[in-house]
Amino acid sequence: MSGPMVMLQNLVKQFGEQTVVRDLSLDIQKGEFLTMLGPSGCGKTTTLRMIAGFEQPTSGQIMLDGQYVHNQPAYERDVNTVFQSYALFPHLTSYDNIAFGLRVKKVPKSEIDKRVKDALKLVQLEEYASRKPEQLSGGQRQRVAIARALVNNPKVLLLDEPLGALDQKLRKQMQVELKHLQKQLGITFVFVTHDQEEALTMSDRIAVMNQGILEQVGSPTQIYEHPATRFVAEFIGETNLLSGTVKRRDHQLMLIECEGLKVTAPVIQVAEEEQVTVAIRPEKSTLALEPSPEDSIVQISGRLTERIYCGGSTKTVVTLQNGKQFVALEKTDQLLPVAVGDPLYVQWQPSHGVVVTR
Known part of the structure; x- marks a missing residue:
C-alpha cells in the first residue's frame, strides 16, 4: 500500500x-x-x-x-x-x-x-x-x-x-x-x-x-x-539577521533599508514599505580590508570586535556601522591581518541573503 x-x-x-x-x-x-x-x-x-x-x-x-x-x-x-x-x-x-x-x-x-x-x-x-x-x-x-x-x-x-x-x-x-x-x-x-x-x-x-x-x-x-x-x-545553526523595510524591487532583487544599511536580496512576494528580515549565514559572508569595486555585492563597513577560535575556522565578530554585530567565518590559517578595533568590510552575494516576512 x-x-x-x-x-x-x-x-x-x-x-x-x-x-x-x-x-x-x-x-x-x-x-x-x-x-x-x-x-x-x-x-x-x-x-x-x-x-x-x-x-x-x-x-x-x-x-x-x-x-x-x-x-x-x-x-x-x-x-x-x-x-x-x-x-x-x-x-x-x-x-x-x-x-x-x-x-x-x-x-x-x-x-x-x-x-x-x-x-x-x-x-x-x-x-x-x-x-x-x-x-x-x-x-x-x-x-x-x-x-x-x-x-x-x-x-x-x-x-x-x-x-x-x-x-x-x-x-x-x-x-x-x-x-x-x-x-x-x-x-x-x-x-x-x-x-x-x-x-x-x-x-x-x-x-x-x-x-x-x-x-x-x-x-x-x-x-x-x-x-x-x-x-x-x-534556531537552525548560526545566522545574522538584519531587519528592515523594502524600498525598491524589480524582477530579481529588492533593496531593503535595514537601520541605516542598504541591503539587496532576492525578490519575494512582498510590497514596498513592508517589513522583512534578511538572514545571512556566517559562512556565506567574507571579510575584506578594502571596499570592493563590484556593485553587485552587498558590503558594509565595520570594526573588528572579537575572534573566537574554532579549530579549522574562526568566528569573527564585526560591529557594523549602525552598531549591530555581525558574525563571519574565516579559515584559521587565512585570517586577515587586523586587530580589535581595526576597520574592515563585511561582504556577501545578494543571492546568499534569505528574506523572511515573519
Whole structure:
C-alpha cells in the first residue's frame, strides 16, 4: 500500500487552558527518518506521545498505515517508543529485557529466542546478553532499549530524545549507528530532539516546531539554506539577521533599508514599505580590508570586535556601522591581518541573503 505511514490531521492538544499543540497537520512517509525539532516546551514530545497513544488529542485525527488510531489505546497501536531514560528493568538481563514484550504477548519460546538473538546481533550486543543494566555503559543500555522496541517489528519507532543522556563523543557515534540501523531496517523513525546539529545529521526531513506551531517541514538542506520564518533561521545553526523595510524591487532583487544599511536580496512576494528580515549565514559572508569595486555585492563597513577560535575556522565578530554585530567565518590559517578595533568590510552575494516576512 502506498501513502504516508503516519498522518496527523489538525491535531490540537490542550492541558487546561494552555494549548501546547496548535492545529498541526503532517504526513510522515513510510521508511522515513523524520525529526521533530524545537526548543523545550514547543510541543514536539507531546506530539510524539499522541502518536504513541500516551496522550489523547483534544481534537484532530491520527492515522497509522491508513487506519485511524487516535481513539485506540497505546497497546493496540503498532508503534514502539524509546525514551531518554531507557526504562529498562534493572533486575533483568539484556536478553530478558528484550524478550519481555514478546513473553507478555505469549509468543512461542523458540520464536522469542530467535527474535531476541537477531535483535542483539542487530545492535551488536550478542556478548552482553546476560548482563544487567547496571553492568552496561550508557550507549549499551540505549542499544538494549532500541532492540527491545525493534524486536516487536513495529511499523513506526518513536524516539524521545534517546541520546540526551550520553556524552558528546558517544552521542555522535550513536547518531551514525541509529541512522544506519534505520536505513538497514526500512522502518519509519520519528525522532524528537532540541539539538539542531543532531537533526541535520540524521534526518531525511525535519519538522521545526515553536510554541505548538509547525513552522516548517523540509530536508536538512531546505531547512538550513531556505528557512521559511525568522524563528527557523535563528534556531537552525548560526545566522545574522538584519531587519528592515523594502524600498525598491524589480524582477530579481529588492533593496531593503535595514537601520541605516542598504541591503539587496532576492525578490519575494512582498510590497514596498513592508517589513522583512534578511538572514545571512556566517559562512556565506567574507571579510575584506578594502571596499570592493563590484556593485553587485552587498558590503558594509565595520570594526573588528572579537575572534573566537574554532579549530579549522574562526568566528569573527564585526560591529557594523549602525552598531549591530555581525558574525563571519574565516579559515584559521587565512585570517586577515587586523586587530580589535581595526576597520574592515563585511561582504556577501545578494543571492546568499534569505528574506523572511515573519
